[in-house]
Amino acid sequence: RLGVLRAAARLFEEQVEQPESALVVLLGGLVTETAQEDELCDELERLARNTGMWGEVVGRYGEVLQEFGDSPDALALNLRAGRVFSEELGQPDDAVYYYQMALRLDEHSELALERLEVLYEQIAAWPELAGIIWCRIELADLPDDKMELWRKVGGLYESQLAQIDSAVESYFHILSIDESDMGAIDALARIFETYERWDELVDVLRQKAE
Numbered sequence: 001r002l003g004v005l006r007a008a009a010r011l012f013e014e015q016v017e018q019p020e021s022a023l024v025v026l027l028g029g030l031v032t033e034t035a036q037e038d039e040l041c042d043e044l045e046r047l048a049r050n051t052g053m054w055g056e057v058v059g060r061y062g063e064v065l066q067e068f069g070d071s072p073d074a075l076a077l078n079l080r081a082g083r084v085f086s087e088e089l090g091q092p093d094d095a096v097y098y099y100q101m102a103l104r105l106d107e108h109s110e111l112a113l114e115r116l117e118v119l120y121e122q123i124a125a126w127p128e129l130a131g132i133i134w135c136r137i138e139l140a141d142l143p144d145d146k147m148e149l150w151r152k153v154g155g156l157y158e159s160q161l162a163q164i165d166s167a168v169e170s171y172f173h174i175l176s177i178d179e180s181d182m183g184a185i186d187a188l189a190r191i192f193e194t195y196e197r198w199d200e201l202v203d204v205l206r207q208k209a210e
Helices: 002-014 019-027 038-051 054-068 072-088 092-105 110-122 126-139 143-159 164-177 182-194 198-209
Strands: none
Touching: 002 019, 002 038, 019 038, 019 054, 038 054, 038 072, 054 072, 072 092, 072 110, 092 110, 110 126, 126 143, 143 164, 143 182, 164 182, 182 198
16 A cells, blocks of 8 residues: 555656645555654655645654554654654754653663753753763763763753752762863862862862872
């Protein structure tokens, strides 16, 4: 059936020059059994881009996702819906919903975590952003990756959330990996001086001098 619908859509687009009709026809081929076919979804999104009919596409994505329920097979379509809402429609709140649904299906989805990190920063959802960075820290394998994530969450705790003890803990995590990391040492020195934690400041300055 999908092959017939593709042929009809191609006819509408290329011969009749009605891309809107082509999109409507092709949407009929998007069901749970075909939702993981990248070629089909790519074609739908190309037509939506050409016609501006994004509402019809995301509407159908939503219908199919409801049919999927909590099936792991819904992961790819949730990620697609999140991307469309974020990049094509500029609706970050809706994008967040679909990326969160993707994480419910696969808590290790690096793509969902990365996209949520960007979106939470965009909408200034600082506690949620901190939670996502923590998830990424737990999944990171390389020490350098862990250090950069600790640095980011430390800055978040320090500047946006005013959770100074958590910021200090984050910077010390960096030093547990590389005790000579000057960025973490300077950040700790700044915090200890600002909050008059003199004994801790002396310790960190001594470490900086060594």
